Amino acid sequence: GEDVEQSLFLSVREGDSSVINCTYTDSSSTYLYWYKQEPGAGLQLLTYIFSNMDMKQDQRLTVLLNKKDKHLSLRIADTQTGDSAIYFCAEISGTYKYIFGTGTRLKVLA
Amino acid sequence: GAVVSQHPSWVICKSGTSVKIECRSLDFQATTMFWYRQFPKQSLMLMATSNEGSKATYEQGVEKDKFLINHASLTLSTLTVTSAHPEDSSFYICSADQKTDSYEQYFGPGTRLTVT
Numbered sequence: 001g002e003d004v005e006q007s008l009f010l011s012v013r014e015g016d017s018s019v020i021n022c023t024y025t026d027s028s029s030t031y032l033y034w035y036k037q038e039p040g041a042g043l044q045l046l047t048y049i050f051s052n053m054d055m056k057q058d059q060r061l062t063v064l065l066n067k068k069d070k071h072l073s074l075r076i077a078d079t080q081t082g083d084s085a086i087y088f089c090a091e092i093s094g095t096y097k098y099i100f101g102t103g104t105r106l107k108v109l110a
Numbered sequence: 111g112a113v114v115s116q117h118p119s120w121v122i123c124k125s126g127t128s129v130k131i132e133c134r135s136l137d138f139q140a141t142t143m144f145w146y147r148q149f150p151k152q153s154l155m156l157m158a159t160s161n162e163g164s165k166a167t168y169e170q171g172v173e174k175d176k177f178l179i180n181h182a183s184l185t186l187s188t189l190t191v192t193s194a195h196p197e198d199s200s201f202y203i204c205s206a207d208q209k210t211d212s213y214e215q216y217f218g219p220g221t222r223l224t225v226t
Contacts, residue, residue, distance in 0.1 A: 031212050042116075042203050042217040043154075050212070088153065092213055097144070100153045 004091060004101040011107045018079045020104045022072040022089035029091040032065065033098070034074045037086045046074070046087075076106075084108045113137050114206050116218035123194055123225055130190045131221045133204030139184035140206035144215060145177070148201040160187040194225040 005023045012018045024032065030051050035043040049056045049063045049072075056063045062075040072089055089101040113136040123129050133143055141162045146154040158179050159167040166179035176198075178190040191198050201222050205215040 033214070035217075040220070040222070042114075042219040043205075045214055045216065048212055048214060096142075096207070096213055097156055097159065098154075098215060103153050 004089060004099055006087075006089060006101040006104045008102070009105050009107070011109060012079050013109050014079060014081055016079055018076040018083070018106055018108075020074045020076075020087050020089075020106065022074075022101050024070050024072060024089065024091045024101070025099070026091055026093060027067065027070060028094065031092050032063075032072050033090040033092075034061075034063065035088045035090060035100075037088065037103075039085075043088065079106075079108050081108045081110055112208055112214075112216040114140075114204065114216050114218040116204055116221050118221060119219060120222040121224070123223070125195055125225055126193055128190055128192045129194055129223060130188055131202055131204075131223075133187045133189070133206070133218050135185045135206040135216075138206070138208050140187075141184060141209065142207040143181060143187040144205045144207070145179060145187075145189050146203045146205070148203060148220075150201075154203060157189075162187075191223065194223070196225045199223055199225045 033048040034046045036046050037043050047058050047061050049065050060077045064073045086103045086105050088103050090098040115134045117132045143160040145157045148154050156169050157172045160179045160181040162181045168174045181187040201220050203220040205217045
């Protein structure tokens with residue numbers, strides 16, 4: 001089957017904005033999620049967006065959703081070194097199971 | 111709120127032995143929990159859905175006799191890796207569904223299993 005695709009790596013300078021992209025597979029997904037994983041740890045829910053929304057903002061995080069293209073993005077404003085981690089997008093299937101993206105490793109340079 | 115714990119955080123065992131990993135929802139009841147496996151530098155692979163009071167639902171290709179799941183209470187699910195082999199070495203992560211309208215899953219910190 002198709003994978004939920006993400007670019008593997010992103011490197012940004014501290015203070016810049018980061019944009020992490022995700023192309024998902026199921027146009028009927030009702031919710032889409034962004035999770036953060038630090039080394040050796042579990043996943044932390046950052047935010048989610050309902051499929052009838054185009055944008056959601058939560059402090060430094062902005063999620064954009066383009067349903068036509070099945071494209072989801074996460075923008076982190078004023079990126080800090082503590083934001084260095086792996087970011088996963090996830091869509092929810094009809095059976096309420098998550099399908100995770102391939103993950104994007106964000107490196108923030110001081 | 112929505113805290114999920116796992117125990118142990120890491121375990122080393124010998125080939126042929128069995129290992130039990132616990133997943134607990136600390137501040138909410140979870141009728142559904144999920145078990146994932148993650149290989150280094152890869153995404154999460156769903157192994158099974160654990161349902162309180164009933165049998166787990168396994169994903170295709172996951173051996174149910176090797177990965178035993180028990181969800182005996184609304185706050186505890188266990189994964190037992192039976193007759194472990196080195197290829198079972200991995201990072202195992204559980205999550206719990208808080209049954210909100212947005213179906214968020216909250217993840218445990220993971221258990222690193224090394225089979226020697």
